[in-house]
Amino acid sequence: MSATHDDAPVAARVRHVEALLEQRGWLAPGEIDERIDAFAAGGSPAHGAAITARAWVDPGFRARLLADANTAIGELGYSMAGGLQEQQLTVVANSEDEHHVVVCTLCSCYPIALLGPSPGWYRSEAYRSRVVREPRAVLRDFGVELPATTRITVWDASAESRYMVLPRRPDATEGLDETALAGLVTRKGLIGTAVV
Ligand code: FE
Numbered sequence: 001m002s003a004t005h006d007d008a009p010v011a012a013r014v015r016h017v018e019a020l021l022e023q024r025g026w027l028a029p030g031e032i033d034e035r036i037d038a039f040a041a042g043g044s045p046a047h048g049a050a051i052t053a054r055a056w057v058d059p060g061f062r063a064r065l066l067a068d069a070n071t072a073i074g075e076l077g078y079s080m081a082g083g084l085q086e087q088q089l090t091v092v093a094n095s096e097d098e099h100h101v102v103v104c105t106l107c108s109c110y111p112i113a114l115l116g117p118s119p120g121w122y123r124s125e126a127y128r129s130r131v132v133r134e135p136r137a138v139l140r141d142f143g144v145e146l147p148a149t150t151r152i153t154v155w156d157a158s159a160e161s162r163y164m165v166l167p168r169r170p171d172a173t174e175g176l177d178e179t180a181l182a183g184l185v186t187r188k189g190l191i192g193t194a195v196v
Pocket of ligand 1: 104105106107108109110157158159
């Protein structure tokens, strides 16, 4: 939080209250900044869904997205620069052989610009500690049963680095246009706790 000389006492008081709330566990560390970022970015899971649908119908975009997500999402008018500093975005694609799931083990870092505010379970101590140790069991609790041959990779987000999962395009969706495809994509699918 930056402060001019005039508002410095107010900023210090706000910071003090924030610290007390964090100490008592009523606020996750950095949560207020995250919320302000979300507000500024106008984030929504519809953004992640639109990016996913475009990647499903346009192999060139998909390749650019996986190679340099920050630049590629700009093609659709999205940006990770809505907060105080641009966050590095990595998009990881699910396949038959590999399933990705995102967590922030430290707090609740999350690609708010593309997914909106994070769900409560994402910020919970239970999810954050357990998904790293036993991702397959956690995914099962979410109703995602993966073949034993599917490798699971867990991505740990941080203040600078955010991740979004690119779900697999469901079978028998050849007839759907991009908008209809985007309608299939859920927030959980973009975190990796659902198949799509
Ligand atoms: Fe975090």
